[in-house]
Amino acid sequence: MGALNHKFNENILITSLDKLLNWSRSGSEWYFQFGLACCAIEMMSAAAARHDLERFGAMPRSSPRQADVMIVAGTVTLKMATRVKRLYEQMAEPKYVISMGSCANSGGPYWQHGYHVLKGVDQIVPVDIYIPGCPPRPEALIEGLLHLQKKMREEHILAKKED
Amino acid sequence: MQEHYGIALAFGAVAFLLMYMGFIIQKLIAPKNKTDLKMDTYECGEEPEGDGWLQFNIRFYVVALIFIIFDVEVVFLFPWAVVFKDMGFLTFIEVFVFMIILTVGLAYVWVKGDLDWVKMKLKYGAGRYSATKLHEPETK
Numbered sequence: 001m002g003a004l005n006h007k008f009n010e011n012i013l014i015t016s017l018d019k020l021l022n023w024s025r026s027g028s029e030w031y032f033q034f035g036l037a038c039c040a041i042e043m044m045s046a047a048a049a050r051h052d053l054e055r056f057g058a059m060p061r062s063s064p065r066q067a068d069v070m071i072v073a074g075t076v077t078l079k080m081a082t083r084v085k086r087l088y089e090q091m092a093e094p095k096y097v098i099s100m101g102s103c104a105n106s107g108g109p110y111w112q113h114g115y116h117v118l119k120g121v122d123q124i125v126p127v128d129i130y131i132p133g134c135p136p137r138p139e140a141l142i143e144g145l146l147h148l149q150k151k152m153r154e155e156h157i158l159a160k161k162e163d
Numbered sequence: 164m165q166e167h168y169g170i171a172l173a174f175g176a177v178a179f180l181l182m183y184m185g186f187i188i189q190k191l192i193a194p195k196n197k198t199d200l201k202m203d204t205y206e207c208g209e210e211p212e213g214d215g216w217l218q219f220n221i222r223f224y225v226v227a228l229i230f231i232i233f234d235v236e237v238v239f240l241f242p243w244a245v246v247f248k249d250m251g252f253l254t255f256i257e258v259f260v261f262m263i264i265l266t267v268g269l270a271y272v273w274v275k276g277d278l279d280w281v282k283m284k285l286k287y288g289a290g291r292y293s294a295t296k297l298h299e300p301e302t303k
Contacts, residue, residue: 004191021192063205083208090201093194157192 010159018157025068025094026057026152029145032067032091033060036084037074039101039135046138058145064091069148070125071141075103075110076118088125096152098144099127102134109134225277229269236265 008014031053035043047053047060061067064087076084088097099121102108110117121127128151131144156162204211243250243258272278 002190002192002194005194065205086200086210087208089198090203090205092201093196 004158006156006158006160008158008160014159018155018159019153021157022153022155025155026149029056029058029069029096029148029152030061030067031058031069031071031098031145032064032087033062034087035073036076036080037101037103039073039104042135042138043071043073043100043141046141051138051142053142053145056142056145056149064088067091068094069096069098069145071098071100072104072121072125072127073100074135075108076121076124077116078118079116081118081121081124084121085124096128096148097121097125098129098131098141098148100131100141100144101136102132105130105132222280229272229277232265232268236262 035041045051047058053059058069064070068091070088070091072084088095099105103110103117104121107114107117107119111119118124129144129148131140133140136144204215206212239261240258243254247254
């Protein structure tokens with residue numbers, strides 16, 4: 001944490017500054033560009049010209065050092081789970097996770113007999129937004145990103161935490 | 164005269180602030196969590212293997228230098244080849260001189276042995292290794 005994080009009582013100056021910081025943070029949801037299964041195709045489609053994620057400030061980054069949001073797009077196999085965990089750990093703070101599709105949410109079609117699939121990516125990384133669907137349409141991914149923006153805008157950066 | 168120093172100081176202070184304001188602000192409010200895993204080399208999620216610094220053989224340096232000679236030669240020859248028919252005999256002479264100069268360079272490189280990948284000018288046991296006498300032939 002920086003020296004000023006969560007140090008101040010809420011007043012009009014601090015909440016305004018928090019709003020400004022949250023606004024700038026939520027306006028640049030740079031997501032980590034990696035896909036695991038068919039959801040990644042929908043993610044590519046969402047990033048491409050027709051749906052154009054960049055109008056929400058979301059752009060794909062190839063390195064976890066530059067990414068703010070990790071979109072877990074697809075089936076997390078047990079082999080891949082260790083890699084997903086490592087990639088999440090290598091992202092810089094603040095970091096958010098979107099679990100995209102049934103497989104990442106809960107194992108999806110592999111729930112009962114998938115001996116090789118992690119039953120939900122929230123077992124290894126903290127998930128902020130779940131997007132249902134198999135696979136979710138690009139519009140659903142956009143809605144997830146907008147919900148994440150909403151969540152980012154309610155955060156406290158300088159003000160003390162509520163709890 | 165004296166007041167100019169004040170102006171210069173003000174300029175310096177503003178420049179310093181403008182430059183370091185971003186650094187200071189991010190130092191104060193950016194969240195930091197430097198774990199060992201995060202500071203590790205990024206290798207697509209795999210555990211990194213070996214050193215992140217790759218070393219090239221020093222001999223590639225000479226090859227790259229020689230390549231640049233012919234690279235530039237080709238760049239100059241292409242436009243000449245396109246308009247060769249219209250420009251006549253004079254340009255042919257000019258390009259010929261140009262190529263001769265480059266050929267002299269090539270000959271120099273060739274004589275110096277820089278085109279050989281394996282440089283075996285020194286015999287074993289000669290030069291600075293002579294003191295160690297590694298491969299001295301047996302004499303009877």
